[in-house]
Amino acid sequence: MKKACVIGYPIAHSRSPLIHNYWLKQHGIEGLYEKREVKPEDLADFLTHLDAHGYAGCNVTIPHKEAAIPLVGKMDDIVRRTGSLNTIYLDSGIISATSSDGEGFYQNLVATVPGLDLKGQTAVILGAGGSARAIIERLLRTDLARVKILNRTEARAQELCNIFGTRVQWLAPDRFGIESASARLLVNTTSQGMKGQPALQLDLSALPASCIVADIVYVPLKTDLLKQAQARGLQTVGGLGMLLHQAVVGFEKWFGIRPQVTPELYDLVANDVDPEYHR
Ligand SMILES: NC(=O)c1ccc[n+]([C@@H]2O[C@H](COP(=O)([O-])OP(=O)(O)OC[C@H]3O[C@@H](n4cnc5c(N)ncnc54)[C@H](OP(=O)(O)O)[C@@H]3O)[C@@H](O)[C@H]2O)c1
DSSP: OOOEEESSSSTTTTOOOHHHHHHHHHTTTTTTEEEEEGGGHHHHHHHHTTTTTTTTEEETTTTTTTGGGGSSSEEEEHHHHHOOOOOEEETTTTTEEEOOOHHHHHHHHHHHHTTTTTTTTTTEEEEESSHHHHHHHTTTTTTTOOEEEOOOSSHHHHHHHHHTTTTEOOGGGGGHHGGGGGGGEEOOOOOTTTSSSOOOOOOOTTSSSSEEEEEOOOOOOOOOOHHHHHHHHHHOOOHHHHHHHHHHHHHHHHSSSOOOOOOHHHHHHHHHHTTTTTO
């Protein structure tokens, strides 16, 4: 039986088993995807013995996404550019790593907005943490003209500007109204608006009618930011789809089939997030 898992500390909240075990069943693969609580001090030992534990690979979540990097034998350019990984697989026995958060965001975006053309456009990113880095890295591989980062801590936004070069610029909070008037895409990558976290306070009135508003927070499924954008008639993209699309990458590496993100899978996980959910 082929096995994979998600490791983190804590790990109880992870919805990855729901996603991967759905695909295993759908494709009639005799396999299993488990949750494994791995403490920071046990990370090196766990990864070194991945094969011995019977795993073809694993997803990696908080707090191991950066700490695991020196422990892998091989990593791709995405891991190098973002300084973070979330997917580990064995490639001819070598512990290998990629990061699928950016790809998950992008695939969910284009699935929600078919025919999206970002050429020459501006994206405004709220936040400068790990997921902002992953999303910016992926967006820069399109022909988007520029990314503007608005973040509570200016130094973290400036750090991303330094890493990613001149297409990425810091956005001063008092210029949001002016600069957002030309945004094609606005993405919240902060934890604001998430259940139990402070609300995101943002005036969307200057956004053009063509602006797509995305939130990567998926608890709740429809955040206040998305509600506010919909009230303005703007197209919106929720965060749960990113979670489903990022999972495609690992599943294909471990089990050899590229799975689909279907409405049925979305409903399954959405019901787990919010039992009141109706499509
Ligand atoms: N949909 C998905 O698949 C997916 C994937 C990954 C993450 N997420 C969600 O994305 C969110 C961020 O994750 P992450 O890993 O990027 O976290 P992170 O690295 O800790 O970054 C958090 C970001 O949020 C900002 N922030 C946090 N609290 C704030 C507040 N009260 N006011 C203003 N800014 C605040 C931080 O600003 P400072 O720099 O000033 O601290 C930072 O920019 C989480 O809610 C996570 O659940 C979703």
